Amino acid sequence: MPTKIEKDALTGTDTTGHEWDGLKELNTPLPKWWLYVMYATIAFSLVWVILYPAFPIRGATGVTGWIAREAVMQDVAAANERMAPMLNRIREATPQQIAADPDLRAFAMAGGRIAFANNCAGCHGAGGQGAQGGFPSLADDDWIWGGSYDAILQTIRHGIRAGESDEERTSMMPRFVADGVLTVPQVNDVAAYVASLGGSTDDAAAVERGKPLYADNCASCHGENAEGNRDVGAPRLNDRIWLHGGDRHAIARFIANPRMGVMPAWGGRLDPATMNMLAVYVHALGGGEN
Amino acid sequence: MNDVTARAKLSPAGGSPPPDQPLYANRQKVYPKAVSGPVRRAKWAVLVVCLALYYLLPWIRWDRGPGAPDQAVLVDMTHGRLYFFFFEIWPQEVYFLTGLLILGAIALFAATSLFGRVWCGFACPQTVWTDLFMWVERKIQGDRNERMRLDKAPWTAMKWRKKVLTHAAWLAIAMATGGAWIMYFNDAIELWPKFFTGQAGAGVYLFFWLFTGTTYLLAGWAREQVCTYMCPWPRFQAAMLDENSLVVSYRAWRGEPRGKAKAEGIGDCVDCMACVNVCPTGIDIRDGQQLECIGCGLCIDACDDIMGKLGRPKGLIAFETLKNIAASEGATRSMSPCAARTEAGMGVRHVPNFIRARTIIYAGVLAAVVAVMLGAWLLRQEVTLAVLRDRAPLYVRLADGGVRNAYTLKIANKTRDAGTLTLALESHAPLTLSIQEAPEAGPNRFTVNTRADGLTEWRALATLPPGARMRESTEITFRLLDARGRTVARTDSVFLAPHEEHRR
Ligand code: SF4
Ligand code: SF4
Numbered sequence: 091m092p093t094k095i096e097k098d099a100l101t102g103t104d105t106t107g108h109e110w111d112g113l114k115e116l117n118t119p120l121p122k123w124w125l126y127v128m129y130a131t132i133a134f135s136l137v138w139v140i141l142y143p144a145f146p147i148r149g150a151t152g153v154t155g156w157i158a159r160e161a162v163m164q165d166v167a168a169a170n171e172r173m174a175p176m177l178n179r180i181r182e183a184t185p186q187q188i189a190a191d192p193d194l195r196a197f198a199m200a201g202g203r204i205a206f207a208n209n210c211a212g213c214h215g216a217g218g219q220g221a222q223g224g225f226p227s228l229a230d231d232d233w234i235w236g237g238s239y240d241a242i243l244q245t246i247r248h249g250i251r252a253g254e255s256d257e258e259r260t261s262m263m264p265r266f267v268a269d270g271v272l273t274v275p276q277v278n279d280v281a282a283y284v285a286s287l288g289g290s291t292d293d294a295a296a297v298e299r300g301k302p303l304y305a306d307n308c309a310s311c312h313g314e315n316a317e318g319n320r321d322v323g324a325p326r327l328n329d330r331i332w333l334h335g336g337d338r339h340a341i342a343r344f345i346a347n348p349r350m351g352v353m354p355a356w357g358g359r360l361d362p363a364t365m366n367m368l369a370v371y372v373h374a375l376g377g378g379e380n
Numbered sequence: 381m382n383d384v385t386a387r388a389k390l391s392p393a394g395g396s397p398p399p400d401q402p403l404y405a406n407r408q409k410v411y412p413k414a415v416s417g418p419v420r421r422a423k424w425a426v427l428v429v430c431l432a433l434y435y436l437l438p439w440i441r442w443d444r445g446p447g448a449p450d451q452a453v454l455v456d457m458t459h460g461r462l463y464f465f466f467f468e469i470w471p472q473e474v475y476f477l478t479g480l481l482i483l484g485a486i487a488l489f490a491a492t493s494l495f496g497r498v499w500c501g502f503a504c505p506q507t508v509w510t511d512l513f514m515w516v517e518r519k520i521q522g523d524r525n526e527r528m529r530l531d532k533a534p535w536t537a538m539k540w541r542k543k544v545l546t547h548a549a550w551l552a553i554a555m556a557t558g559g560a561w562i563m564y565f566n567d568a569i570e571l572w573p574k575f576f577t578g579q580a581g582a583g584v585y586l587f588f589w590l591f592t593g594t595t596y597l598l599a600g601w602a603r604e605q606v607c608t609y610m611c612p613w614p615r616f617q618a619a620m621l622d623e624n625s626l627v628v629s630y631r632a633w634r635g636e637p638r639g640k641a642k643a644e645g646i647g648d649c650v651d652c653m654a655c656v657n658v659c660p661t662g663i664d665i666r667d668g669q670q671l672e673c674i675g676c677g678l679c680i681d682a683c684d685d686i687m688g689k690l691g692r693p694k695g696l697i698a699f700e701t702l703k704n705i706a707a708s709e710g711a712t713r714s715m716s717p718c719a720a721r722t723e724a725g726m727g728v729r730h731v732p733n734f735i736r737a738r739t740i741i742y743a744g745v746l747a748a749v750v751a752v753m754l755g756a757w758l759l760r761q762e763v764t765l766a767v768l769r770d771r772a773p774l775y776v777r778l779a780d781g782g783v784r785n786a787y788t789l790k791i792a793n794k795t796r797d798a799g800t801l802t803l804a805l806e807s808h809a810p811l812t813l814s815i816q817e818a819p820e821a822g823p824n825r826f827t828v829n830t831r832a833d834g835l836t837e838w839r840a841l842a843t844l845p846p847g848a849r850m851r852e853s854t855e856i857t858f859r860l861l862d863a864r865g866r867t868v869a870r871t872d873s874v875f876l877a878p879h880e881e882h883r884r
Contacts, residue, residue: 119405189817192829196837220772229786232779288779329779374816374839375445376776376786 116341117370120212165280177201181363185239185370195370203337205364209356210372218375224333229376232331234319237379249355258355262324263311267346273308274346280304281342287316287328309352405859408660409531412514413524415656415683426502427511430477435556436562442466445796448833455565461833470794473760479753488748490742494734495699496627497675498629500613506606509557509599510660524657550600551592558592604661608672623702624733627820628675629668630655630697633709633723638666641690647874648696649716651842654686655679655697678795693722703727748790763801763830765860765869775876781846783877788837789858791869794832802870803838807856809849811842811875828860842875 095107098116106117138144142152151157176197180188188194207216213225218226226234235245248258268271272280282293283300291297305314311324319324325333333351334344356365372378427440440463449456454463460471469476491498492769501508522525533539562584563571563611574580575588598606607614634651649666649675658679665679677699685692708725715721724853734831768784778784789803805813805824815838818826840858844850854875859866 119402121567121605122404122406123605123611125404192817192836195817199837199839215772217772219772219776227773227776229773229776230784324780330781331779332778376784376841378816 101329128330142192177363181361181368183366185366185373186245188366188370189239189373192317198250198367198370199374201364202367205360205368206371209360211370213353218372222333224349226333226351227331227377228372230325230331231377231379232329233320233377233379234318234323234325234333235371237377239369239373239378240269241320242378245353246360246365246368246372247355247357249357251350252352253353254355255357259278259323261324262350263324263348265347266307272303272345276303277342277345278338280308281338281345282314284308284327284341284345285336285338287329288330288332292338383693385560388603391538405449405827408624408662410660411524411660412525412660412678413682415658415681415685417684418601419677419681420543423502423511423676427508430503430505430508431512435560438496438560438568444468449567451569453564454567457512457565466707467714470792476486476753476756478713479749479756480572483746483753486742486746489620490739490746492617493622493625493738493742496621496625497614497673500607500617500674501628501676504674505764506598506611507660507676509595512553513550513599516553517546520549520756530626547600550596554592554595554599555588555788556597558588558590561591565799576609587791589598602672603763604672607661607674614671614674618664620738622738623706626699626701626732627669628665628673628680628697629702629705630668631695631700631705631725633705633712633725634752636668637694637717643778645717648687648692648722651815652686654682658682666708669702678730679863693726703734704732733828755795761869762794763860763868763874764792764794765858765871766792767858767871767873769873777878778843778846782848783842783850784841784843785836787840787842787858787873789840791828791836791838791860793832793834793836796832798828798830798832799862802826802865803840804859804861805840805842806859807842807857807875809844809854809875811844811854811856813841814843815843816840844877852877852879 095117096105096114098105098114099102101116101118103116103118105114108115108123140152141154142156143150143158144152167178170336176194180198180201181304182193183191183194188198206214206218212216214220214228215225218228220229231237233241235241235250237332244257245259248255250259251261252258264271267274279296279300281300282291283304285291286297305315308316308327311321311322312327313324316327318324330336332340334340334349356368360368437453437549438451440452441450442463443450444463449463451463452465454461456463462469462477462864476573488499517527530542559575562575564579565587566580566584571580571584577582602610630649634701635647637645637647638649638651639646641650655666656679658681659665660675660676660678663670663672665673680697680699684695687696707728707730712721712725712727715724766789768788768790770788774785776784776786791801791803793799802821803812803815803818805828811824813824813826815828816827818828818838821827828836828838842856854877855872856875857870857872859870862868
């Protein structure tokens with residue numbers, strides 16, 4: 091609805107002739123090169139569409155055949171190549187040697203952190219804090235199968251009760267009630283005694299009754315003083331760390347019907363360099379032993 | 381109201397269709413004429429200084445000792461270092477750069493509110509390179525009239541020769557510009573052999589051609605179009621100007637009515653178009669303040685030259701405040717053009733008021749930013765200690781009932797010598813510090829190595845023995861001490877223990 095084209099007094103430019111509620115618009119022409127720049131961008135996008143994948147259709151890869159995934163693979167390959175010298179040294183070294191060399195150690199800690207997040211954190215937690223119910227903390231100073239570099243590496247490589255390797259760590263705690271070794275009251279007494287080792291005593295009589303039962307049934311694996319036995323993966327019981335809960339009832343439940351944890355053998359899944367890095371990393375989480 | 385009247389109301393009032401107005405305008409090519417005078421000399425001086433700095437800075441050497449680049453100004457992207465003579469910053473100190481940019485912005489605001497678009501007219505790269513390109517153009521194709529004639533002339537061999545020569549020269553300058561740019565990011569002396577044998581990285585060539593291309597296009601072709609249509613600065617610089625800013629102005633009260641020099645009852649402007657002919661953006665300053673005017677002041681030189689020849693006082697166009705223009709205008713409104721009018725108009729001028737609320741605020745902010753940056757610079761630590769507390773787990777219960785926290789310590793050594801320091805833990809709680817791979821140097825003290833111009837990382841464990849008084853959060857301090865026991869760096873952190881109900 092152009093009404094009247096006027097000349098604006100201030101600028102000397104014509105108006106468009108439109109008027110909206112008293113507002114008039116100046117008709118300042120756009121420089122032509124702007125228009126050409128827009129055409130150039132359109133031409134650019136056309137070229138792009140021809141050269142590169144631009145449509146969400148299978149096979150629409152563009153004439154250059156460029157594929158984002160392949161580019162990533164190339165980047166990964168290049169990164170691997172850059173890392174290869176370090177990884178080779180790490181593969182040849184023992185975890186002790188890695189830890190003693192500042193450069194290797196820094197590399198192994200960084201690589202171990204990532205390998206841990208990818209493979210281990212699902213059960214053991216992002217910082218190795220573990221979880222109640224059978225996922226041991228790797229950050230504390232309590233080890234079921236040992237916390238030296240060699241022990242850690244062995245556990246990682248062969249797993250625990252994984253049924254994948256002859257060298258795996260394996261042991262079995264009897265199901266004391268289910269197998270008819272102890273009666274339920276007896277289990278409660280043993281549990282009271284075991285709980286008292288960790289410092290909580292609320293039923294002195296039960297503790298007294300449980301003591302001989304412990305000596306007869308448990309001490310062979312867990313030790314006379316409940317100090318545990320890493321050769322058979324029998325946890326220490328005279329400390330404050332409990333994998334399945336440390337109160338009397340949780341202990342009783344476990345004695346009656348123990349659950350034996352399983353850890354996969356990583357030997358066939360991870361390459362030796364990665365396992366070395368993991369051993370160094372886990373050792374450094376806080377509980378590493380010599 | 382029925383339909384018919386409604387439609388009648390909407391139809392064009394005069395019933396005439398809009399005439400064909402062009403939607404797009406051709407660019408009017410500007411042929412600025414050469415000019416000489418004090419402003420032009422000042423512009424040349426600024427140009428030489430700016431370009432010399434830009435092209436030569438990367439070649440200056442600065443000895444930083446072995447293992448470090450000896451280029452005075454270098455941005456090392458690969459290793460994340462920025463070198464500026466005696467100064468070196470790490471990526472985490474990029475706030476120094478931010479501060480510098482803020483400083484630059486405020487200085488720009490302040491300069492604009494005092495002197496108008498001095499940045500645009502004198503120091504902006506767009507202006508500097510355009511000036512250089514125009515100079516080259518003039519040397520090859522001649523001054524304004526010759527260039528206009530040449531553009532209209534048929535394409536003879538001579539025209540070809542001149543045009544090709546001009547563009548070749550522009551390209552050469554553009555390549556030097558692109559070449560200088562990449563030297564700020566690579567060691568100049570090491571780069572050039574690689575550059576010419578095709579062994580430099582793809583990024584180097586990309587940026588070389590990018591800056592070559594943009595220099596050639598913007599300074600050779602786009603020129604005033606950049607200032608008028610592309611640059612955001614002219615859009616909002618008006619917000620910094622006021623009636624006290626010294627801007628390039630035409631003293632219309634003195635010049636008007638314009639006309640032939642010998643005519644009667646005529647002002648001082650002889651309408652010679654000298655000011656228009658020299659203007660790099662092709663405008664007429666006599667139309668008043670305009671967005672297109674970059675404040676280069678060349679029209680002042682052009683006009684002063686004419687006034688000098690006519691024996692009239694200079695300054696018909698001058699750096700003048702709008703306030704003074706208005707005052708002179710008022711004082712001379714009733715006077716007819718004559719020397720007395722000029723005197724009267726100049727008589728009522730005031731010295732520009734440089735100290736006013738706006739400039740005081742800019743100066744204050746400027747001083748504050750300078751103070752903050754100076755403080756940051758003086759307090760900058762050569763060795764820093766960053767403490768990253770483990771969050772998963774927050775704390776670890778130990779077999780004996782003790783509690784342990786783990787920390788990742790990062791020691792950044794920004795000096796060139798890999799010294800050995802002592803790391804100490806301080807706290808009111810009876811905590812024990814242990815670092816697996818560092819030798820112990822006393823109770824809660826460890827000897828840690830640093831890496832020259834690098835980072836070392838340590839995993840520190842702090843343990844609270846069983847039976848000790850437990851608090852959910854205990855303040856602790858990590859301290860780095862040099863051989864004489866002086867604190868080099870300290871960082872506070874906390875030691876966390878279980879909440880009361882979880883302690884058993
Ligand atoms: S308008 Fe923009 S590009 Fe032009 S001189 Fe000013 S700041 Fe530079
Ligand atoms: S009007 Fe004068 S000051 Fe403004 S751009 Fe043109 S020559 Fe420069």
